[in-house]
Amino acid sequence: MVKVVVSGALGRMGTMIGRIVDEAPDLELVGGVDVREGTLFGTEVVPAARIDAFLKEKKPDVLIDFTVAAAAVENIRAAARNNVALVVGTTGFSPEQRETIRGAVEGHVPAVISSNFSVGVNIFWKLVREAARELGDYDIEVTEAHHRYKKDAPSGTAKTILEILDQELGGREKVYGRVGETERKGEIGVHAIRGGDIVGDHSVLFAGNFECIEISHRAYDRAVFAQGAVRAARWVSGREPRIYTMQEVLGL
Ligand SMILES: NC(=O)C1=CN([C@@H]2O[C@H](COP(=O)(O)OP(=O)(O)OC[C@H]3O[C@@H](n4cnc5c(N)ncnc54)[C@H](O)[C@@H]3O)[C@@H](O)[C@H]2O)C=CC1
Numbered sequence: 354m355v356k357v358v359v360s361g362a363l364g365r366m367g368t369m370i371g372r373i374v375d376e377a378p379d380l381e382l383v384g385g386v387d388v389r390e391g392t393l394f395g396t397e398v399v400p401a402a403r404i405d406a407f408l409k410e411k412k413p414d415v416l417i418d419f420t421v422a423a424a425a426v427e428n429i430r431a432a433a434r435n436n437v438a439l440v441v442g443t444t445g446f447s448p449e450q451r452e453t454i455r456g457a458v459e460g461h462v463p464a465v466i467s468s469n470f471s472v473g474v475n476i477f478w479k480l481v482r483e484a485a486r487e488l489g490d491y492d493i494e495v496t497e498a499h500h501r502y503k504k505d506a507p508s509g510t511a512k513t514i515l516e517i518l519d520q521e522l523g524g525r526e527k528v529y530g531r532v533g534e535t536e537r538k539g540e541i542g543v544h545a546i547r548g549g550d551i552v553g554d555h556s557v558l559f560a561g562n563f564e565c566i567e568i569s570h571r572a573y574d575r576a577v578f579a580q581g582a583v584r585a586a587r588w589v590s591g592r593e594p595r596i597y598t599m600q601e602v603l604g605l
């Protein structure tokens with residue numbers, strides 16, 4: 354049995370992950386962490402201030418974190434201190450926070466960290482890379498749409514798209530929305546839409562003369578992210594202590 358603690362346990366993703374873990378015959382949900390006390394499918398949820406003592410008491414194999422960037426950094430450090438493997442879906446990290454996470458994880462615990470745990474998005478990223486290799490002279494616009502409660506913009510998935518485009522095309526200038534007089538040059542346009550209960554849409558437009566190619570992914574249910582994170586939790590336990598991608602989990 355793989356023992357799992359969920360951090361962000363009372364949130365949209367944490368609750369869904371808790372249910373999947375609770376129902377899985379090969380996994381044991383041993384509790385949760387959030388900003389306040391509560392319960393998660395019959396297990397105890399403790400405030401984040403008590404995370405160290407809770408990990409020592411419950412001895413989970415894996416901590417799954419879907420919170421907010423600053424909180425996730427502290428939870429990751431706590432997991433590493435207590436020798437607990439990690440699955441991290443939280444987005445919105447600054448470059449400095451990413452470095453802190455790298456320092457806490459590398460050589461200490463295995464961690465799958467991904468801005469998107471859906472199988473479809475991991476394939477979509479591969480398609481974007483392939484298109485960028487062939488269509489580097491086309492104009493490129495990245496668009497993402499999410500629900501009204503999302504805290505970070507652009508989405509983590511969109512930032513991963515930009516990293517892929519940078520790797521294939523060099524670091525082009527990014528223009529975040531356009532207003533007033535604008536003249537298109539070689540930049541990559543980036544657009545974030547927020548509204549209603551949109552689960553998560555991403556598209557990359559490659560626009561040339563007389564033709565466009567648009568590669569897009571739409572999530573209809575958060576279950577695609579939650580199921581991917583649980584798949585990563587099964588995979589990560591017992592691995593070498595370093596950061597892994599979801600593509601490695603999926604063997605892509
Ligand atoms: N990688 C992926 O596939 C996906 C990533 N996400 C990311 O996951 C994160 C959470 O998303 P949602 O569940 O929609 O947000 P949410 O706001 O519904 O849930 C976040 C939860 O974290 C809790 N929290 C805040 N500080 C905490 C702390 N110090 N320790 C423990 N819990 C704490 C909040 O109280 C809340 O219950 C966001 O960064 C989002 O972008 C969301 C969906 C998929």
Ligand SMILES: O=C(O)C1=N[C@H](C(=O)O)C[C@H](O)C1
Nearest residue numbers: 444468469503508509510553
């Ligand atoms: O906050 C969300 O909801 C999502 N966040 C992730 C991101 O920032 O890319 C993944 C998914 O799109 C849903």
